Amino acid sequence: MEPKENIGFACAYTPLPLIDAAGYAPFRILPVGDFPDQAGQLLHDNLCPHIKRILDRAMSGDLPDLAGAVFINSCDAMRRMADAWIDIHKIDTRKNGRTILIDLPATADSLSISFFRDELVRAADALADWRGKKIEPEAIAASIDKYNEISGLLVQIAQKFRQGRLDGGTAALQKIYNQAATSPFDDTLVRLKQLQDAPDSDAPKNKGVPVFLFGNVMPDPEAFEMIESCGAAIMNDDFCTGSRMFAPIADDDAGDVFSRMAEALLTRQPCARTFDPARPGKIAEDVLNNAKAAQALGVIGHTVKFCDPYLERLPFIREALKNAGMPLLLLEGDCSLRSIGQQKTRIEAFIEMLR
Amino acid sequence: MMKHYFNDLVAGIEASLAAAPDNKSPRKLYALEIAKLGSRLYSGENRVAWCGIAAPFDILSAMNVTSCFVEFIGAMLASTGLSTEFLEEAEHAGFASDICGYHRAILGATRKGLMPEPDFLIGTTCPCSGGIAVMENMAAHFNKDLFVLNIPQQQSAAGIRYLADQIRQMVTFVSDHTGQPLDEEKLRAAVIRTNQARKLIAETYELAKQTPSPTDGKMLANFGIVMALLLGSDAAVEVAQAYLDEFKNRVKNGISGSKEEKLRLMWIQNRIQFKNPLVDMLEKEFGAVVVIDELNDITWDEIDPDDPYTGIARRAISIPFNGQATHRIDHLKKLAKDYKIDGAINPCNWGCRQGTGSKGLITEGLKEMGVPVLNLEVDCIDHRSFADGQIKTRMEAFIEMLNDRPSPWG
CATH class of the missing domain: 3.40.50.11890 (Rossmann fold)
Incomplete structure (x- = not known):
């Protein structure tokens, strides 16, 4: 079988089953690597390093061949990234016009789900056009099944890593997340099933201080390794490059595939940009509840610079955790290991304080 | 504090207007209505x-x-x-x-x-x-x-x-x-007033395109974005009418907004909101006049009073800040052409991912039509980091460069 062509994406709200159903491999363009800063010139330096690194990778020729890109209008930075992406690909006759920006409402009411459903149909039409082949609803349903299987397996495997039943700790788990986000569904399923069937490890268990991690993006496995090396045991995380990336889509035979995806994506564990107007500040409750569920003694938040959705909500979270007596350490980075490494002493002191 | 501020402002402007009833400056009428809005917000009533x-x-x-x-x-x-x-x-x-x-x-x-x-x-x-x-x-x-x-x-x-x-x-x-x-008749009347104000404002902007322009660098500062607050009210119609009357009079009598209009500038995004000498300096020292602000444009059609929600939805979607950067850049290009702009100033409000985030693309887009952009790095609200001297120097250099090149409009 011929290898599948890749479709680039950059946000956890991307409808991955659509890409798979179109016959493509979803390829998350992770903000990793070290490249000359070119995106800052094209846009502005005050945009988040997540999107600047993605663009820098593209402008430095660091990406595999992409047959197109599916971006999400999840925040100002993502919207600007799509603008720049279109600009830098405008002279590429094949890729010019092969970028779609899906509009994503900030709320999950029924009108918004219905509108988002139509946006997914628009995305499916674009993918079908690029591929030259109609995407049948049955194919999308089959891709949703595969996606759900990946989602379920990732939960089980994450549990095995965190319990020390698989070697490598959460750094190895992050590698698995990254592979899942950059590989064809079928390849991911094979790999995950092997891990699920792997015998339990005899290696010593992590006896570190249990902590919960949250934030926007932290894809570098070494960042997890570094945090654990400070004496932490990462019990769970809530990152869009981690556990948030493959949230299950409800099995509902009654609804059409687009409605199912729209509802699942909009109502999943949210990034700070999506919220319930009836419960302003709920993100703070979510972080606290997740930390408690993970039996964490403390919380480490990691956000990239200039991320407004998080920057404007961190005070909520700080206050709620303080009121609940849950210690919090906030880190700010630029998606590089270097920026997290610089804060190693703070992490060590925080873990020491939790002991 | 704000309640007193707005009440005093209302009283002051009303006294000034009463003292010279024949000289109703449109900017004063506009400031009065804005002050009244502030007063209502803080009245507690x-x-x-x-x-x-x-x-x-x-x-x-x-x-x-x-x-x-x-x-x-x-x-x-x-x-x-x-x-x-x-x-x-x-x-x-x-x-x-x-x-x-x-x-x-x-x-x-x-x-x-x-x-x-x-x-x-x-x-x-x-x-x-x-x-x-x-x-x-x-x-x-x-x-x-x-x-x-x-x-x-x-x-x-x-x-x-x-x-x-x-x-x-x-x-x-x-x-x-x-x-x-909702009283449907009240909404209908409000939409009719919105349409009236829209028409008057559009005519005012049309006159502002004249060379020399009847506006100066301050008359229409923050106008487009703030006038939205008055839409649907009689105040919006009165203020718009006052501007139109003033501009018609100026054009008819050959009065330009600025003493000397050597260069015509466009201001991108919002103004620097704290007191600063830049616009005055441009005008008085260099004859460089801000004749158009990005948001001073009517980008929406008249709203059908029998189907107001559709028209109002269209209006909200139409604003230049919405959508892809190409939409905004096309709008800036249109303004640059309509107003025969020599150069543009973008304050690049620090912290604005949405507006400032397109800095490079805007610069590239306007450059394609021969309009250079001066990108400042200013926090438009926070004066603590405002480097007055440095920005003046950059502006001087920008004006010098504009003076040394032919107008992109022949």
Whole structure:
């Protein structure tokens, strides 16, 4: 079988089953690597390093061949990234016009789900056009099944890593997340099933201080390794490059595939940009509840610079955790290991304080 | 503090207008109506809604709700030299200094009790992610209900229908909170007034395109964005009529807005809101006049009074800050051509991912048509980091460069 062509994406709200159903491999363009800063010139330096690194990778020729890109209008930075992406690909006759920006409402009411459903149909039409082949609803349903299987397996495997039943700790788990986000569904399923069937490890268990991690993006496995090396045991995380990336889509035979995806994506564990107007500040409750569920003694938040959705909500979270007596350490980075490494002493002191 | 400020402002402008009844400066009438709005917001006697920038203020006006986008207060605090205290309050509360200055000022003012408690809030996802986060913060702070209008990015049939339906739901939300249903006749009248103001403003902008322009660098500063607050009211029509009359008179009598108009400039995004010498310096020292601000344009069609929600949805989607950067750049190119612009100034408001985020693409886009852009790096609200001398030097160099090149318009 011929290898599948890749479709680039950059946000956890991307409808991955659509890409798979179109016959493509979803390829998350992770903000990793070290490249000359070119995106800052094209846009502005005050945009988040997540999107600047993605663009820098593209402008430095660091990406595999992409047959197109599916971006999400999840925040100002993502919207600007799509603008720049279109600009830098405008002279590429094949890729010019092969970028779609899906509009994503900030709320999950029924009108918004219905509108988002139509946006997914628009995305499916674009993918079908690029591929030259109609995407049948049955194919999308089959891709949703595969996606759900990946989602379920990732939960089980994450549990095995965190319990020390698989070697490598959460750094190895992050590698698995990254592979899942950059590989064809079928390849991911094979790999995950092997891990699920792997015998339990005899290696010593992590006896570190249990902590919960949250934030926007932290894809570098070494960042997890570094945090654990400070004496932490990462019990769970809530990152869009981690556990948030493959949230299950409800099995509902009654609804059409687009409605199912729209509802699942909009109502999943949210990034700070999506919220319930009836419960302003709920993100703070979510972080606290997740930390408690993970039996964490403390919380480490990691956000990239200039991320407004998080920057404007961190005070909520700080206050709620303080009121609940849950210690919090906030880190700010630029998606590089270097920026997290610089804060190693703070992490060590925080873990020491939790002991 | 703000209540007294706005009341004093109203009294002062009214006294000034009464002292010279034959000399009704349109800018004074505009400032009076804005001061009256501020006075109503802080009176404690009106129903108040804090809103996002793209909220339908004419509908809210028809429903007897005094409404305002919160960034207006951020700008007022800066223009009166009071923003520092509130910026510092926000920063002490943990809001990073990388956040937009408008929003930091408001978040600080909310915490310090300077923002009147609203009856409810109407957030809009356009223009920015930061703005909607501020509304969520304020809803939590005041423990008041928040309604969110998701503004689609495109003028598609689906997008317009989605927003129109949301606006209908917003009307129900407002009725539920005021206990008064929408009076359809009042809405119809408000829409007719909106259309009247729209027509007058469009004619005013048309006259501003003349060479030399009847406007100067200040008459229409912040005009387009703030006039949205008055839409649906008699005040919007009166202010627009006053501007049109003044500009017609100036054009008829060959009076230009500035003494000497050697260069015509476009101001991108919003003005620097705290007191600064830049616009005066450009005009007086170099004869370089800001004849057009990016947001001083009518980008929407007349609204059908029999189907107001569709037209109002179209209007919200049409604003230049919405959608892809190409939409905004095309609009800037159109303005540059219509106003025969020699150069553009972009303050690059620090912390604005939405507007400033397109800096490079805008520069490239205008350069294609021979219009150079001076990109400053200013926080338009926070004067603490304002490097007066450095910016003046850059402006001088920019003007020198413009003087040394032929006009892109022949």
